[in-house]
Each structure stands twice: as structure tokens, then as C-alpha cells.
Amino acid sequence: MPSPHTAQPDLPRPQPASLADLFFSFTWLALQGFGGVLAVIQREMVERKRWMTQEEFLEDWAVAQIMPGPNVVNLSLMVGGRYFGLKGALTALAGMLAAPLVIVLVLGVLYTRFGGNPQVAGALRGMAAVSAGMIAATGMKLAAALGKHPLPLWLTLPLAVLGVLMVAVLRWPLIYILLGLGGIGCVLTYRKLST
Numbered sequence: 001m002p003s004p005h006t007a008q009p010d011l012p013r014p015q016p017a018s019l020a021d022l023f024f025s026f027t028w029l030a031l032q033g034f035g036g037v038l039a040v041i042q043r044e045m046v047e048r049k050r051w052m053t054q055e056e057f058l059e060d061w062a063v064a065q066i067m068p069g070p071n072v073v074n075l076s077l078m079v080g081g082r083y084f085g086l087k088g089a090l091t092a093l094a095g096m097l098a099a100p101l102v103i104v105l106v107l108g109v110l111y112t113r114f115g116g117n118p119q120v121a122g123a124l125r126g127m128a129a130v131s132a133g134m135i136a137a138t139g140m141k142l143a144a145a146l147g148k149h150p151l152p153l154w155l156t157l158p159l160a161v162l163g164v165l166m167v168a169v170l171r172w173p174l175i176y177i178l179l180g181l182g183g184i185g186c187v188l189t190y191r192k193l194s195t
Contacts, residue, residue, distance in 0.1 A: 080093065
């Protein structure tokens with residue numbers, strides 16, 4: 001009988017079983033993402049389905065943010081492409097966009113009819129508050145990965161706090177923050193990994 005301390009062989013990583021699995025997984029993600037899908041996609045891809053590690057999610061999310069277009073659409077293309085190439089990228093993209101497109105069109109028609117109703121306006125404000133809470137909770141979850149970053153925590157934490165301040169308080173354009181702080185972070189990490 002093997003010792004409990006014996007290293008277990010690496011089990012194969014879970015992955016989408018087919019293009020249909022990929023499509024329906026991203027459709028389900030998109031349908032859960034009212035007000036923002038970051039919290040949902042992190043939970044589903046990393047914690048539930050385990051198609052990505054937390055570190056892979058952070059790396060891919062960082063790349064998705066600096067590419068033009070919606071972050072989650074960029075991420076869906078990367079995840080689909082990782083498992084099924086171009087077909088997978090297009091399938092994940094279709095899953096991410098098809099159902100929300102129909103819902104947005106229906107909601108747009110309904111909003112033009114009922115948008116002036118005070119109950120509708122109150123419901124929309126309530127959804128915005130929930131969305132902000134979900135994003136904050138995801139940020140706290142992702143912050144735990146800073147401990148595994150090559151740079152020491154005393155350096156990564158101030159960069160993260162400075163980024164939040166530049167976005168939330170100073171309201172600087174995201175491109176300047178990404179190029180400035182992101183560039184500094186890349187250079188420092190590259191130098192650390194080169195030594």
C-alpha cells in the first residue's frame with residue numbers, strides 16, 4: 001500500500017469534452033453574467049470546471065484586458081483556441097455572444113416601452129450595486145494569487161493599490177494605466193526572472 005506522502009501522478013486536467021460542451025459552457029457563463037461576467041467566469045473556469053488554474057486565469061485575463069474589445073470575449077477566444085484551435089475560439093465566441101444578443105435585443109425593446117417607470121429604474125440601480133459587489137469579491141479572490149507572483153508582495157501590493165487608485169479615484173484612462181503600471185510590472189518581473 002503506498003504511503004500517503006508518496007507523490008501522486010499528475011491526473012489529466014479536465015477540459016471541454018467537445019465543441020458543443022464548449023459552446024454550452026460559454027452560453028451558461030454569458031447567461032449568468034448580468035452586470036459583469038468576471039466573477040462568474042473565474043468561478044466556473046477555475047473552481048468548478050478546473051479548465052484553468054488560478055495563475056492561468058490571471059495571466060489570460062491580463063492579456064484579455066490589454067487587447068481591444070470586451071475582456072470576456074477576448075478570454076473566451078483564448079480558452080476556446082487553447083482546446084480546439086480556431087474552431088474552438090469561434091465556438092466559445094458564439095456561446096458567449098448568441099444568447100446575450102437575443103436577450104439584449106428583447107430588453108432594449110422592453111426598456112424603450114417601460115424605461116420611464118420608477119420601479120424599473122430602481123431595479124436597475126439595485127443590479128448595479130450587486131454587480132459592484134461581485135467585482136469587489138472577485139478582486140479579493142484574485143489578490144490571493146499575488147503571493148505566488150515572482151515579485152515580492154511588498155512590491156506587487158503597492159502596484160495593485162496604485163492601479164485601483166488611478167482607476168477609481170483619479171479616473172485616468174485605462175490605456176495609460178496599463179502602459180504605465182503594466183509596463184513597470186512587466187519590466188520588474190522580467191528583471192526578477194532573468195536573475
